[in-house]
Amino acid sequence: MATEVGPTSVKAPASGGAPIHHAPKGVGEDNRIATQGRWAAWLLAPTIIALSVVIVYPIITAIVMSFQKDAGLDPATGLFVEGGPAGFSNYINWIFQQCPAPSGGTVDCPPGTLGAQFWSATGTTFFFTIVTVALETVLGFWMAVIMARAFRGRSLVRAAVLVPWAIPTAVTAKLWLFIFAFEGIGNKLFNTSILWTGSEWPARWAVIIADVWKTTPFMALLILAGLQMIPAEVYEAAKVDGATAWQRFRMITLPLVKPALMVAILFRTLDALRMFDLPYILTGGANNTTTLSILVINQIRQGFNAAAALSTITFIIIFLVAFIFVRFLGANVVEQQTGAGKGKK
Amino acid sequence: MTAATSAATELRAEQDRGRKVAQNREKWASGRTYISAVVILFWCLAPAYWMVVTAFRDVGYTYDTSILPTHVTLDNFKTAFDTSFGNHFGQALLNSLFIGTVVTVVSLIIGVFAAYALARLNFKFKYLVLGFILGASMFPGVALITPLFQLFTNIGWMGTYQALIIPNISFVLPLTVYTMTSFFREMPWELEESARVDGCTQGQAFRKVIMPLAAPAIFTTAILAFISSWNEFLIASQLSSDATQPVTVAIASFAGAQPNQIPYTAIMAAGTIVTIPLVILVLVFQRKIVAGLTAGAVK
Numbered sequence: 001m002a003t004e005v006g007p008t009s010v011k012a013p014a015s016g017g018a019p020i021h022h023a024p025k026g027v028g029e030d031n032r033i034a035t036q037g038r039w040a041a042w043l044l045a046p047t048i049i050a051l052s053v054v055i056v057y058p059i060i061t062a063i064v065m066s067f068q069k070d071a072g073l074d075p076a077t078g079l080f081v082e083g084g085p086a087g088f089s090n091y092i093n094w095i096f097q098q099c100p101a102p103s104g105g106t107v108d109c110p111p112g113t114l115g116a117q118f119w120s121a122t123g124t125t126f127f128f129t130i131v132t133v134a135l136e137t138v139l140g141f142w143m144a145v146i147m148a149r150a151f152r153g154r155s156l157v158r159a160a161v162l163v164p165w166a167i168p169t170a171v172t173a174k175l176w177l178f179i180f181a182f183e184g185i186g187n188k189l190f191n192t193s194i195l196w197t198g199s200e201w202p203a204r205w206a207v208i209i210a211d212v213w214k215t216t217p218f219m220a221l222l223i224l225a226g227l228q229m230i231p232a233e234v235y236e237a238a239k240v241d242g243a244t245a246w247q248r249f250r251m252i253t254l255p256l257v258k259p260a261l262m263v264a265i266l267f268r269t270l271d272a273l274r275m276f277d278l279p280y281i282l283t284g285g286a287n288n289t290t291t292l293s294i295l296v297i298n299q300i301r302q303g304f305n306a307a308a309a310l311s312t313i314t315f316i317i318i319f320l321v322a323f324i325f326v327r328f329l330g331a332n333v334v335e336q337q338t339g340a341g342k343g344k345k
Numbered sequence: 346m347t348a349a350t351s352a353a354t355e356l357r358a359e360q361d362r363g364r365k366v367a368q369n370r371e372k373w374a375s376g377r378t379y380i381s382a383v384v385i386l387f388w389c390l391a392p393a394y395w396m397v398v399t400a401f402r403d404v405g406y407t408y409d410t411s412i413l414p415t416h417v418t419l420d421n422f423k424t425a426f427d428t429s430f431g432n433h434f435g436q437a438l439l440n441s442l443f444i445g446t447v448v449t450v451v452s453l454i455i456g457v458f459a460a461y462a463l464a465r466l467n468f469k470f471k472y473l474v475l476g477f478i479l480g481a482s483m484f485p486g487v488a489l490i491t492p493l494f495q496l497f498t499n500i501g502w503m504g505t506y507q508a509l510i511i512p513n514i515s516f517v518l519p520l521t522v523y524t525m526t527s528f529f530r531e532m533p534w535e536l537e538e539s540a541r542v543d544g545c546t547q548g549q550a551f552r553k554v555i556m557p558l559a560a561p562a563i564f565t566t567a568i569l570a571f572i573s574s575w576n577e578f579l580i581a582s583q584l585s586s587d588a589t590q591p592v593t594v595a596i597a598s599f600a601g602a603q604p605n606q607i608p609y610t611a612i613m614a615a616g617t618i619v620t621i622p623l624v625i626l627v628l629v630f631q632r633k634i635v636a637g638l639t640a641g642a643v644k
Binding site: 036037039040041042043044046047048050051053054055057058059061062065142143146147149151153154155156157158159160161162163164165166167168169170171173174175176177178179181183184185188213217218221222224225267270271273274276277280281292293296297300304307308311312314315318322 | 408
């Protein structure tokens with residue numbers, strides 16, 4: 001760790017607008033922070049402006065759009081309508097699965113239409129997220145523990161786990177599609193004859209297996225980095241005190257690796273909630289593998305505004321999950337980022 | 346006397362036994378470690394190996410399941426670049442290179458300043474800015490695509506390079522900023538001050554001391570940024586045209602001679618071409634990349 005000095009020390013009040021009230025030095029410190037603040041503003045401006053243009057502006061536009069009616073043929077009159085304010089009708093369309101009826105008013109969306117798929121897509125998205133993140137956490141932890149041990153060939157293993165990570169998701173999807181082909185190596189290896197992409201559960205498991213293969217390495221490397229920050233002496237002391245391997249794992253490894261683990265789980269969860277490429281290419285969203293992201297994409301060409309409402313709902317869901325993680329499960333990303341946890345090491 | 350000797354022998358025997366048990370346990374433990382390592386190697390490498398083997402296999406033997414390479418041919422690579430079935434793989438490779446390079450360079454130039462400020466300076470709202478950038482990196486792509494789709498349709502940007510590059514920057518820039526911030530925080534900045542004391546100007550200190558030290562960090566971040574842009578699919582699948590599509594889209598929509606037969610061998614060849622440079626890059630810079638990947642999460 002770099003031993004930083006003066007105002008750059010992590011222990012200095014980083015977000016401190018509060019003036020420091022001690023003697024003559026305080027004035028200089030204030031000036032220093034003010035100067036640095038001015039510098040920081042200039043240096044940060046390009047990034048903030050760029051992100052505002054490419055993220056904040058589209059978000060606001062999407063929210064505005066979601067309250068507009070899609071232009072199209074009015075089912076009641078058969079005439080072309082321009083759109084206009086829609087109130088919450090786009091949201092009602094998704095959440096209560098109500099579609100406009102030809103006679104005016106709304107009816108339950110007929111099965112098969114996109115409007116009828118919101119809850120099943122939400123369910124699928126959460127199912128994928130929970131199962132993949134759980135599997136990745138367990139497998140990733142196991143891989144990390146192995147990679148943390150000293151043995152010959154360790155660097156080979158550490159290099160090998162980067163291979164699935166480096167393969168683009170689109171290629172991963174096609175590769176697993178081939179492995180899961182009816183006459184493919186997957187069925188041959190397990191001596192089965194499953195039509196993997198042909199029905200609900202095989203298709204879902206195909207997506208899950210491919211996703212776990214692709215992203216476990218990332219999890220494993222994050223956990224490994226956390227493991228390596230635990231000093232070896234702690235383990236030795238515990239050994240001397242007669243702690244069993246299981247006790248050492250439960251009382252030392254888990255609590256000390258928890259901050260890194262929580263951040264890894266948070267990153268992966270948010271990533272899984274927006275899953276798109278893999279199911280889109282692997283199954284095309286057929287057989288109940290349509291995630292929320294796929295549903296948005298399918299909706300775009302049928303009406304921007306309804307799609308905007310759905311993408312806003314997706315955004316809110318992801319935001320809420322992130323909030324729960326940070327607020328209640330203690331995944332303090334910003335603290336980790338700013339190095340406030342550094343002192344603990 | 347005999348009692349004492351026998352007690353001593355017994356003790357020694359006991360110790361020997363104890364040592365043997367410990368040795369055995371150690372051997373057993375390292376044996377298990379090796380078995381686990383082999384399982385990990387197989388799980389990570391076998392599918393990738395299968396892609397390469399299939400890429401070199403004659404199309405007539407697509408579903409051959411022998412583990413070693415059989416019916417080896419280079420035809421699939423020719424098929425991958427063939428444009429007669431409406432595929433544009435060669436063009437797509439160039440597009441991905443171009444988009445990836447622009448996105449990486451722009452993100453680095455913009456991001457390096459922000460990272461310097463976040464790592465080195467003290468200012469109000471630092472946490473707010475960090476939270477904003479981290480939030481941006483976890484932002485769902487679909488939330489951007491709808492307004493961008495409409496906006497780009499209205500201003501006639503659909504299928505242009507800028508329509509692909511601009512949203513891509515929104516994904517890559519936050520990643521660049523927080524990776525570089527972590528790297529910068531670890532750098533020995535005292536050297537900059539020492540250089541000043543030794544009579545360098547601030548500019549000289551930056552050029553001659555800091556830049557050479559920061560170069561590896563910037564380079565690693567560039568690799569991560571490029572890989573991230575190279576992998577992008579969601580935005581590109583909706584906003585690109587045949588002329589501007591990147592490789593991910595080209596591979597996802599790869600068509601064969603028969604409409605209902607997926608040309609797996611050619612797709613695996615294309616996949617191999619797309620993947621091999623990345624894998625080599627990643628293996629060569631393994632240490633740096635792992636440091637960069639995990640920089641945001643621990644420390």
